[in-house]
Each structure stands twice: as C-alpha cells, then as structure tokens.
Amino acid sequence: MDSYRGARTAMIVGAGVAGLTAAAALAGAGWQVEIAELNPSRATSGWGLCLTGPALRALAGLGLADACLTEGYGMGVITHLDVDGEPVGQARPPRLLGARRPAMAGIARPVLHRILHAEAEQRGVVVHQGMTVTAVDQDGGLVHVQLSDGTVRQVALLVGADGIRSTTRSLLGLETSPDYHGQMVWRALVPRPQWATGIHQFAGRTDTAGLVPISVSQAYVFLTENGVEQSVLPEAELAPRLKQLLEAFPGRVAEIRPLVSGSESVVRRPVLTAFLEGAWNRGNAVVIGDAAHAPAPHMASGAALAIEDGLVLAEELGRHRSVGAGIEAFVRRRRQRCRTLVETSVTIAGLERVQRHREAYPLMDAGHRLMAEPA
Numbered sequence: 001m002d003s004y005r006g007a008r009t010a011m012i013v014g015a016g017v018a019g020l021t022a023a024a025a026l027a028g029a030g031w032q033v034e035i036a037e038l039n040p041s042r043a044t045s046g047w048g049l050c051l052t053g054p055a056l057r058a059l060a061g062l063g064l065a066d067a068c069l070t071e072g073y074g075m076g077v078i079t080h081l082d083v084d085g086e087p088v089g090q091a092r093p094p095r096l097l098g099a100r101r102p103a104m105a106g107i108a109r110p111v112l113h114r115i116l117h118a119e120a121e122q123r124g125v126v127v128h129q130g131m132t133v134t135a136v137d138q139d140g141g142l143v144h145v146q147l148s149d150g151t152v153r154q155v156a157l158l159v160g161a162d163g164i165r166s167t168t169r170s171l172l173g174l175e176t177s178p179d180y181h182g183q184m185v186w187r188a189l190v191p192r193p194q195w196a197t198g199i200h201q202f203a204g205r206t207d208t209a210g211l212v213p214i215s216v217s218q219a220y221v222f223l224t225e226n227g228v229e230q231s232v233l234p235e236a237e238l239a240p241r242l243k244q245l246l247e248a249f250p251g252r253v254a255e256i257r258p259l260v261s262g263s264e265s266v267v268r269r270p271v272l273t274a275f276l277e278g279a280w281n282r283g284n285a286v287v288i289g290d291a292a293h294a295p296a297p298h299m300a301s302g303a304a305l306a307i308e309d310g311l312v313l314a315e316e317l318g319r320h321r322s323v324g325a326g327i328e329a330f331v332r333r334r335r336q337r338c339r340t341l342v343e344t345s346v347t348i349a350g351l352e353r354v355q356r357h358r359e360a361y362p363l364m365d366a367g368h369r370l371m372a373e374p375a
C-alpha cells in the first residue's frame, strides 16, 4: 500500500473551478488541503458562465447549487435564431435537479469564484495567492512539491488544476499542446433586457452571437469571430470592434448592441482546446480540469467537466486503499466522457466556422445528453 504515508495531505495547483471544487470535495472527505494559485489577487477574467444541468448537479454534490441559482439566473430554454433573426428552434435541457429547480443557470465568474472560495475555506482549505509549483519529485508514495516561495511540501497527493497551459502537466512530463481553431470569442457585460429570460443564440452570416442572463439585472453578450488569426487587440479597441461585429446581426441583436459600453466590460479570447491522450498522472500526481481536457466554449461544458473531476477524484480516492489506485480509477471513469465532449466541441466549432449551424445544433443536443448521464 503506497498511500497515506503523508496522511491524507494534498497540494492543489490552481484555484480555478477545478482546483477549488476538488479542494472542497477532498477537504469534505477528511483531507488536509492547500492550494497554490499563481494569481496574486482573487480577481477573475471573463464575465460570465453558463452552468449547465450537469454543472449544477455536480455543484449540488458540494451543497452549492442553490447558492449559484440564488446569485445567478436560472434558465430553462435555449432559443436558436437564423441569419434573418427568425427563431428556428428551441432546446429544453433536462432539469437534472428535479422539476422545482431550473435546468441551467447563468452566473458571473467572480460570483461563482466567491462561492467556491468561501466553501473551500470554510472546509479548512488554505489558499496561497501568488504562488506556484517549481519542481516535483516522488518517492515511496510521497510527492515532494517545491513551491515558488522556496518552501517544500511532502504530500500524499498533488493535483494539477492549473488550466489549459498547465505548468504542473509540463513538470510531470505529460505532454499536450493547445489547438487553436481559427476563432476568437468575445464576451461583454450588459444590462439584461427584460425579454432575455433564457439563452439566445443568433446565427450570423460569418459569425455567431448570443446572450446569456447572469442575474436579474445583468447578462453577457457573446460573439464568436470566425476565420481570424489568434491576436490581442489594444483594450481601447475592444468595445468599438465588438459593436462593429454585432452590426451584421438583425433583430434582437440590434437592441443589444447599444448596451455594450466601455472596453473594460469586454473580453476577447482564442478558442483553444486540448486533450491529454496519454497518461493523466505520474504516480500520486494527477492533472484535472482544463489541464487534462479543455473543450471549446461552444458546448458550455468545460466548467461542468472540471467540477465533476473534483467530485469523482475525491470519491475514487475514498473508495481505494492507495492514492495510486484511486487516481487510476478516477482516470478510467473520466477519460472517455471528457474525450467525447472535447471532440464534439471541436466538430461544432468547425461547423460554426463555415456557417453550418443547423448541423451543429443536433451535435450540441447529443453532447448535452451525454453530459446528462451520471459522471
């Protein structure tokens, strides 16, 4: 038995959705957990997230679904509109938390992170901001983790939850490189129009746009810009450029456009995906969340997968007599679901790039059906 020589101690790298939920789940199962987070502050970038049914179900596993529904905006319908602004269909995802709770929720990222931080810390997790891992070594079931402040931890478990460009993954020699899909995605925070009580997705002639409510008073506009090089625009150009791109859309979007105000409320990110085909671990060190499997945002399921990872990891470690066996069971349970989701999101991104939206909708439904199955 290799495990627990260092007691149930874990070091997690990254206080994103995956790291915070894994920390809360492990702490709830009796582990002593520390997180090293590179960002010196708790500020998050990106305006909002759609928490799909599976994300809410996983959050319910930590007792946090109701807090997210209260502080976010519960929704039941996704409306698809064609290039002329006419509705072409509606999807009603299943209510995985029962008939009395909504199927999905929009939420501001800073709000979700506040809820996750509070829960992790309430369970005794220690979060070190402005810290990272610089070296990892293992012997006899113990992981020696060198941190950027010069200290070393000897723990039973190291979890790399440091996102698509994971440093932990590189330190462990687990190689994958993010793929760029010729699309840049925009998000802008706007006041919620009264008619926006669900997700709206507008198929344009070259790009795709949409609106997701994240509270009673706020929503975010999203736009996927097709066939462009990966680039960074000066901040002052963000709002004017997004408004210009939105000009191509008729109907409701014409109402939303004037709501985009200063560039500080706009973010623009490349569509990147990654999937770790080989091992996800070396001994008692494992990567989770976007560090192992990052889908394109088109399926709005990356956070759901990340939260599920945290819960399943804690569950499998609790079921097995050694950390190594728990990690192996975790990877066995997660690999195929995550691979299918990443591949589906890449296909949808490709179809949207060439405006074959109608072919993308059934794939989205299939992806959501897969995700509705137990994690």
Ligand SMILES: Cc1cc2nc3c(=O)[nH]c(=O)nc-3n(C[C@H](O)[C@H](O)[C@H](O)COP(=O)(O)OP(=O)(O)OC[C@H]3O[C@@H](n4cnc5c(N)ncnc54)[C@H](O)[C@@H]3O)c2cc1C
Binding pocket: 013, 014, 015, 016, 017, 018, 019, 036, 037, 038, 039, 046, 048, 049, 050, 051, 052, 055, 131, 132, 133, 161, 162, 163, 164, 165, 166, 167, 168, 185, 187, 269, 288, 289, 290, 291, 294, 295, 297, 299, 300, 301, 302, 303, 304, 306
């Ligand atoms: C534009 C966009 C929109 C999206 N919309 C949705 C959506 O609506 N719904 C949805 O479910 N998913 C969505 N996603 C996907 C979702 O954001 C990710 O899948 C999810 O955030 C992954 O969580 P994570 O914790 O694995 O990684 P991240 O959220 O990237 O968190 C990684 C954390 O690790 C930290 N870190 C990085 N490097 C280091 C290091 N070396 N040392 C220590 N810490 C480090 C980072 O600062 C960060 O805090 C979207 C993604 C994008 C890009």
